[in-house]
Amino acid sequence: MVQLNTGLTLFFSLLVEAMPFLLLGVLFSSVLLLFVDERRLIAAMPRNPALGAIAGSLVGFMFPVCECGNVPVARRLLSQGAPASVAVGFLLAAPTVNPIVIWATWTAFRDQPEIVVLRVVFSMAIAVTIACVFSLQSDLSPLLNRGVAKLLATTAVPIPATPTPAPSPLLQSGTFLLQAPGTRVQLDTPAALSLPDSPVSKPLRLRVRLMLDNIVQEMRELGAVLILGAAIAATVQVVVPREIILSLGQGPITSILAMMALAWVVSICSTVDSFFALSFASVFTSGSLLAFLVFGPMVDLKNISLLLTLFRSRTILFIFLLVGQLTFLLTLIVNLYIS
Amino acid sequence: MRLKRPRRRTQPFPWLDILDWLAIFALGSLLLHYWISGQLSVLLHPDFRWLSNSAAILLLLVSAVRGWQLFQQVRRRRPVPSLGHQSLLPRQISSGLLLAIAIFGFFYTPRAFASETALQRGVTETLGMTRGQPQQFVRSGPPEDRTIIDWVRTLHVYPEPDAYTDQAVSVSGFVIHPPDWPDNYLMLSRFVITCCAADAYPVGLPVEIDGSRSDYPSDTWLQVEGRMATDTVGEQRQLVIQPSELTEIPEPDDPYAF
Missing domain, CATH: 1.10.287 (Helix Hairpins)
Known part of the structure; x- marks a missing residue:
């Protein structure tokens, strides 16, 4: 009974601490999504792969989105002609290198400021490295999801000045889902082709309404994942015997592997994952906490379904392995030489 | 209708x-x-x-x-x-x-953590473990103004118990019965939090009492007045409160220390 109480108090405490940051992240990303024009941003990006990778990883400061929001933005960036290094740098760094996540991490780890600094430094380093690797590939299409690749290929073709009149819906081939009268969704359209344009082009009144809708949707989606994450954290704390956690958490290698596995499974949003990590702070090594905070936002279970809308599965596996190895290496250095 | x-x-x-x-x-x-x-x-x-x-x-x-x-x-x-x-x-x-x-x-009314959780998490008299630096230096002032957490921070900076012998002490906290301690010792403890209950960790000081600790059940909140002494408790030489007065108090509104 005491354990149940402890677990529930822990659960609500995590929820109450994380909710404001989640809300702030959602509010910011909704506002920026609808008021920042990505095309202008892309035009300002450097073409040099290394510089592009760095610029791409810093774009997160303008789109404070967590890992659920960054995939659609990265997809739009790629489909609007951003260089691969910019898009990949953004995809991997944006969930961590942004003001809200840095603030949340600072809130959680006030007495270990090195965690806050190293989290940003490591995330940047890994994102820039992988983005540079991607920029070596001159033709990205074998790596991309077929839909996105097709879209990239078609953007090279100039758009005809006079749009051809749409053929009768009855004469189109494909699989359709009928929605409200007059509207339909083509199921076999590649995901990227059916993507709406950047909403910035819409009138202000509608944009505000769309923003509200985005806030509600993201709060629902990310809030539910937060609840599951908080429940897992609370359960582990209460149910798993302390000796097991201690023996796992004090080893320089086992602690990193355990936290990386946990990060992959828990899939908690990057704006609030520092509070999750905090609940392990007293027993796990600093390196392993960093591994959780760096690895989790880049790849996790929840991310796979989103990443599949952008890349082919073997590309995702490649990114996973690369991110995993780099995280392991960097945080092992922390465990062995710094802390 | x-x-x-x-x-x-x-x-x-x-x-x-x-x-x-x-x-x-x-x-x-x-x-x-x-x-x-x-x-x-x-x-x-x-x-x-x-x-x-x-x-x-x-x-x-x-x-x-x-x-x-x-x-x-x-x-x-x-x-x-x-x-x-x-x-x-x-x-x-x-x-x-x-x-x-x-x-x-x-x-559901959330409840402050109590002795069972403290024992499970391991009570420390030092702020060592994986914690970084103590968050603040010890307040200079008479020893009887120190809270449990102030005492523990003081000990963290200068751990020799003899340095504090006979200093006046007045602290409040909840009672823990560490299983490996003799019956006339209890621990007066507080949870410290830096952010939220998720990172709460307990700190405490041993109190030597006359008679059995079963007179003061676990989780009772006590105000303890007394003097500091050095004693060996649980195979460890450490600072111990020798109380002149033990008063039962209600759980405070802010149960944690910061």
């Missing part, structure tokens, strides 16, 4: 939108409830309570505007615009989960 005949609509009734709205409204109300009832003090460090309180207001504002939008939609049969969204969990499950947890939160 008279039932109205359902009106014919071109748009289906937005049940799912209403569920979303309810979930956000309930979450905002739960945070507001924690704020007003003072239960937030069991969950969060005082520095961060304003965050939760602002989130309550923002969530309620969002739900108010969204509620108005939905009302318009139902009344004028106007569809709510949508961006289209990729989601991981089915929509009903997400909003149902949020709503259920928020409602449960209204009925």
Whole structure:
């Protein structure tokens, strides 16, 4: 009974601490999504792969989105002609290198400021490295999801000045889902082709309404994942015997592997994952906490379904392995030489 | 109550939108409830309570505007615009989960951690472990003004117990019965938090009592006045409070130390 109480108090405490940051992240990303024009941003990006990778990883400061929001933005960036290094740098760094996540991490780890600094430094380093690797590939299409690749290929073709009149819906081939009268969704359209344009082009009144809708949707989606994450954290704390956690958490290698596995499974949003990590702070090594905070936002279970809308599965596996190895290496250095 | 005949609509009734709205409204109300009832003090460090309180207001504002939008939609049969969204969990499950947890939160009163949790987490007299530096230096002042956490921080800086012999002590905390200690010793303890209950860790000082510690059951809150002495407890030479007065007190509103 005491354990149940402890677990529930822990659960609500995590929820109450994380909710404001989640809300702030959602509010910011909704506002920026609808008021920042990505095309202008892309035009300002450097073409040099290394510089592009760095610029791409810093774009997160303008789109404070967590890992659920960054995939659609990265997809739009790629489909609007951003260089691969910019898009990949953004995809991997944006969930961590942004003001809200840095603030949340600072809130959680006030007495270990090195965690806050190293989290940003490591995330940047890994994102820039992988983005540079991607920029070596001159033709990205074998790596991309077929839909996105097709879209990239078609953007090279100039758009005809006079749009051809749409053929009768009855004469189109494909699989359709009928929605409200007059509207339909083509199921076999590649995901990227059916993507709406950047909403910035819409009138202000509608944009505000769309923003509200985005806030509600993201709060629902990310809030539910937060609840599951908080429940897992609370359960582990209460149910798993302390000796097991201690023996796992004090080893320089086992602690990193355990936290990386946990990060992959828990899939908690990057704006609030520092509070999750905090609940392990007293027993796990600093390196392993960093591994959780760096690895989790880049790849996790929840991310796979989103990443599949952008890349082919073997590309995702490649990114996973690369991110995993780099995280392991960097945080092992922390465990062995710094802390 | 008279039932109205359902009106014919071109748009289906937005049940799912209403569920979303309810979930956000309930979450905002739960945070507001924690704020007003003072239960937030069991969950969060005082520095961060304003965050939760602002989130309550923002969530309620969002739900108010969204509620108005939905009302318009139902009344004028106007569809709510949508961006289209990729989601991981089915929509009903997400909003149902949020709503259920928020409602449960209204009925469940969070309780401050107690001795069993302290024993499970391991009480320390030092702030060592993986903690970094102590957050603040010890306040200079008479020893009887120090709280348990001040004493533990002082010991962390200068651990020799003999240095404190015969200093006056006046501290409050809850009782723990460490299993490997003799019957005439108990530990007076407090949980320290830096952010929220998730990182709460217990610190404590041994108290030597006349008679059996069963007179002071676990989790009783005590105010202890006395003098410091050095003794060997649990095979460790350490600072021990020799009390002149032990008073039972109610659990304080802010049960944690900072």
